[in-house]
Amino acid sequence: MKIVINGAGVAGPMLAYWLRKSNHDVLLVEQAPVLRTGGYIIDFWGSGYDLAEKMGILPRVLELGYLVKEVRFVNSHGRKVGGFPADVFGAAVGGRYTSVRRTDIAATIYGALDSAVETMYGDSIAGLQETSDGVHVTFDRAAPRDVDLVVGADGLHSRVRELAFGHQTAFEHSLGYHVAAFEVDGYRCRDELTYVAHAVPGRAISRFSMRDDKTLILCVFQDKYMNGGRTSTLDERKAMISSIFSNLGWESRQILAAMDDVSDVYFDGVTQIRMDHWSRGRTALVGDAAACVSLLAGEGTGLAMAEAYVLAGELCACGGPGDYAAAFARYEARMKPFIEGKQGSAAKFASSFAPTTALGIAFRNAVTRLFAIRPVAEFFVGRISDPSALVASVVDSFSMTIDAPVVQQTANNFSVTNAAGTTVTFASIGIGPFHQPPNIQVTPVDGVGTSGGASNITTTSALIQEFSGTTGITGTVQLLFTGN
Ligand SMILES: Cc1cc2nc3c(=O)[nH]c(=O)nc-3n(C[C@H](O)[C@H](O)[C@H](O)COP(=O)(O)OP(=O)(O)OC[C@H]3O[C@@H](n4cnc5c(N)ncnc54)[C@H](O)[C@@H]3O)c2cc1C
Numbered sequence: 001m002k003i004v005i006n007g008a009g010v011a012g013p014m015l016a017y018w019l020r021k022s023n024h025d026v027l028l029v030e031q032a033p034v035l036r037t038g039g040y041i042i043d044f045w046g047s048g049y050d051l052a053e054k055m056g057i058l059p060r061v062l063e064l065g066y067l068v069k070e071v072r073f074v075n076s077h078g079r080k081v082g083g084f085p086a087d088v089f090g091a092a093v094g095g096r097y098t099s100v101r102r103t104d105i106a107a108t109i110y111g112a113l114d115s116a117v118e119t120m121y122g123d124s125i126a127g128l129q130e131t132s133d134g135v136h137v138t139f140d141r142a143a144p145r146d147v148d149l150v151v152g153a154d155g156l157h158s159r160v161r162e163l164a165f166g167h168q169t170a171f172e173h174s175l176g177y178h179v180a181a182f183e184v185d186g187y188r189c190r191d192e193l194t195y196v197a198h199a200v201p202g203r204a205i206s207r208f209s210m211r212d213d214k215t216l217i218l219c220v221f222q223d224k225y226m227n228g229g230r231t232s233t234l235d236e237r238k239a240m241i242s243s244i245f246s247n248l249g250w251e252s253r254q255i256l257a258a259m260d261d262v263s264d265v266y267f268d269g270v271t272q273i274r275m276d277h278w279s280r281g282r283t284a285l286v287g288d289a290a291a292c293v294s295l296l297a298g299e300g301t302g303l304a305m306a307e308a309y310v311l312a313g314e315l316c317a318c319g320g321p322g323d324y325a326a327a328f329a330r331y332e333a334r335m336k337p338f339i340e341g342k343q344g345s346a347a348k349f350a351s352s353f354a355p356t357t358a359l360g361i362a363f364r365n366a367v368t369r370l371f372a373i374r375p376v377a378e379f380f381v382g383r384i385s386d387p388s389a390l391v392a393s394v395v396d397s398f399s400m401t402i403d404a405p406v407v408q409q410t411a412n413n414f415s416v417t418n419a420a421g422t423t424v425t426f427a428s429i430g431i432g433p434f435h436q437p438p439n440i441q442v443t444p445v446d447g448v449g450t451s452g453g454a455s456n457i458t459t460t461s462a463l464i465q466e467f468s469g470t471t472g473i474t475g476t477v478q479l480l481f482t483g484n
Contacts, residue, residue, distance in 0.1 A: 001321050002147040004029060004137055006125045007154030009036075010102070011287025011304040013110040015151060016117045017055065018312030027147070028119040029139065031154070035110060035121075036103045040181040040266060041066070041208060041216050044105065045097035048302020051309055057108050064108070065098030066210070069193040073365055076198065076249025082365030099208075105301055125150065128163050128283060135282045148321050150283045153308070156273065158289035164280050175294055175350045177270040178226060180219040180241050184258040187215035189251055198250040199361050204354040205245055205252060217255055219245060220354040223269070237267045270294050270350070272343050278336065279328035286311055291339045297346035307335050 001024050005012045008030035016026045044052075044065065052058045073082035090097060120142055127138035128150055138144045152160025162168060190209040197206035202222040207215050225244045230236045238259055245252045259265070273292040278285045285291075287304035294300065314327040314334075355361045406417045417423040 001025065001149055001315070001318075001324070002134075002145075003027070003149045003151060003315075004125065004145065004147045005151045005153050006160045007031075007152065007158070007287075007289070008106070008110060008119060009153065009155055009287070009304075010106050010109065010301050011289075011308045012151075012153035013106065013113060013117075014051075014305045014308035015153060015286055015312055017109060017112055018309055019315065020113065020116055022312075022316040024315070026117050027145070028117055029123050029125060030119065030121050031124045033122040035107050037107070038183055038264065039101055039103045040218065041099050041210070042102045042105070042301050043068075043097060043099050043298050044301060045093045046299050046302045047306040048105075048299070048304075049093075049096050049098075051302075051305050052105075052108075055109070055112055057112050060108050060111075061100055061105060062098055064104040065100035066193060066208075068099050068195060068208075070191075071195045071368070072191070072197070073368065074196060074198050074250060076200075078198075078250055082368040084368045102301060109305075124154075124159055125152075125163070126159075128160070130281050148282065149315075149324055151311070152283065152285045152289040153287050153304075154289055156268065156271065156288045156292045158285065160283060161273075161275075161285055161289050164283040164285075165275065171273050171275050172269075173272045173274055173347075174223065175270045175272065175296060175347055176223055177220055177350060177354060178223055179266070179268060179270050179295060180237065181266040182217050182259060182262045182264065183210075184215050184217060184255075184262060186213050187254070187258050189254070190215070198248065198252075199354060200248055201358055201361065202354065202356045203244060203248060205248060205250070205255065207251070207255065215258075217259070220270070221245075222354070222356060231267050234263070234265060237265045238262075240267075241265070270296060272347065274340075274343065278332045279325075282324060284311065284328050284331070291336070291343065293339065293342045293346050296349050297342050299342070303339060303342060307331075307339070310335055 003019060003024050004027045005015055006029045008028045012028055012030070016028050019026050044061065049058070052061050068086040070085055071083045072080055075081045120139070123139050123141045125137055126140045129136040129138075131146070134146050134148050135150050136144060136146055137150060150160060150164075152158045152164070154160055157168060161171070165171070187207070187209075189207070192209055195206055195208050197204055199205075202225065204220045206218045208218075209215050219241055221244050226240065229240050229243075231240050241259065242256050246256060271292065272294050273288065273290065275285070275290065278290045286307045288300060290307065291303075292300065293303060297303070311327075311331045314331045315324065318324060318327050351360060352364055355364055408417075
């Protein structure tokens, strides 16, 4: 199918990557003139981490990332009053986490496309008109195109969502906070691999020292501090941040002084997107556009990747272009309840992230000090880590040419090597298909496999047998893994 994806952040390239694997014709459209760089750091773990491993990009992500050692809360004099060693979190997720720039993740996923996907930069979908057999898409700059499907992966303020579903205000749920993030050069106070944060009721400011003498600053504050002020321009944003944080103590004066030289400040409301449905007609949404969980969930990136992956899997499982509606429905049925659970947890977490009262700050500090007692830490942190809950239900779909394939299985992987020496490895993720009783459909070309046609297979050994019975036939085979 011809599919146009608006937005080349995290979800867009991820969707393009998996759709390309099953030979869909994909166009990526990105508003920015080039792939974005810089920006805020995200914690990366759970299903996104597992998927990065599956795509073979994890080593690069880890190379770009930071293994945070400590989260430290300090008072207005810089004295430690709470916090926890990051290995508390690490232990809860089996050591499988890193902290990395959002743009580095996006660029790494995009890099995995190997230039195989047409990308239009500096443009955006501007109009959608459904026809009897497709969508007529217009753009801000490029000439119109007729496609089968449209996907909005254009983030929290999605234009595609607005075009297909209506204005943002209908779906946006404020969590009562705003966030600002910026990067400063040469900031002198540094604590390597440590998030250092200071909070007063309703306002929190933190810094994280990065490579190349850069420091990331993150400010979170209650909406009421905005006082209706304007934040459209860079200068207005800086003025707003200065007015809110100037009397905070700790390093707030130095940080605000360093902000003077900054040329980009991320500034937005902490909001969630909640919708009744993620698709309408031939248009679907993915990532923040569909269901932003907000920074308070600490896993929007991984969830955006998982949504894209599942959507791609469902579209790959389509019998033909007419099946898209069923695929969209399956995608939504699999992911929406799970994401809504994450949104609920994030909304509850809001007041711990930037407590609104002195008592709340004291409570948070006290609880995090108790994290030194391992069972207490596990109780709190364990509640937020459930990477396997999602991966048990992902769909997967791959294509490859098979000719006298050699099939091998290790503890976590299943690979097929064809006569030309090409190997495709299917890594299970989390407790995925090969750890759970799998339900695997093989849809080979005629004559491939012992059963010679589409078959349902419920054990790995049966799958191996299916392939191993094939000799001398070249064709494309598609696997659909549906975990339980
Ligand atoms: C301060 C902050 C901290 C966060 N911390 C974490 C964290 O610790 N862990 C975590 O997992 N997540 C975190 N998140 C959330 C995470 O950044 C998002 O959930 C994730 O980036 C969503 O990916 P996406 O591809 O849906 O959207 P985005 O990454 O926002 O990408 C959208 C893309 O669409 C493009 N675009 C926008 N409009 C248009 C248009 N009209 N036409 C074409 N292109 C367009 C944009 O330029 C962008 O490239 C944080 C978010 C914030 C704001």
